[in-house]
Amino acid sequence: MCESDIALPHPEELGYYVRRIDGQFAKHRRLELKQYDLTSSQFDVLFWIMKRQQRENLDTIQKDIERYFHISNPSVSGIISRLEQKGFVERVRSDKDRRICHIQPTEKARAMQKTLWKAHRDMEERIRSEYGPGPYEQLMKELNRLLTLLTEIVKEESAC
Structure with missing residues (x-):
């Protein structure tokens, strides 16, 4: 435990505790993602693509990501490019329209998803058991x- 993580006397404000709890969840997430050299934004997009493919059996194009996350075309393009460079997604040209690229997760992404999902479940289980x-x-x-x-x-x- 780091010194900054030690509980100090807290003001009796709900917002204070909510922000601290959110901050600790975010810190835990960053630590888990660090081993994969992923940012939270990259992971959010990647996880959404995988969930969409697995649960809804839908292919994803860049425009889908822009709409869902309400982020610009250049931002999405940068996220996808970095995910592709890191080997987590690949762009596959559509057979029907060669202008369209489907963004698909790789096996590396699926393996990472299982590991991160287990880490998430383990943390939740620890909190539940405490x-x-x-x-x-x-x-x-x-x-x-x-x-x-x-x-x-x-x-x-x-x-x-």
């Missing part, structure tokens, strides 16, 4: 309740 079944279920229920409440507040405020 809390115990009843308190963990209560935590999840309360987090869902908080998310619903915050979503309603934002919706009300943005309607003004």
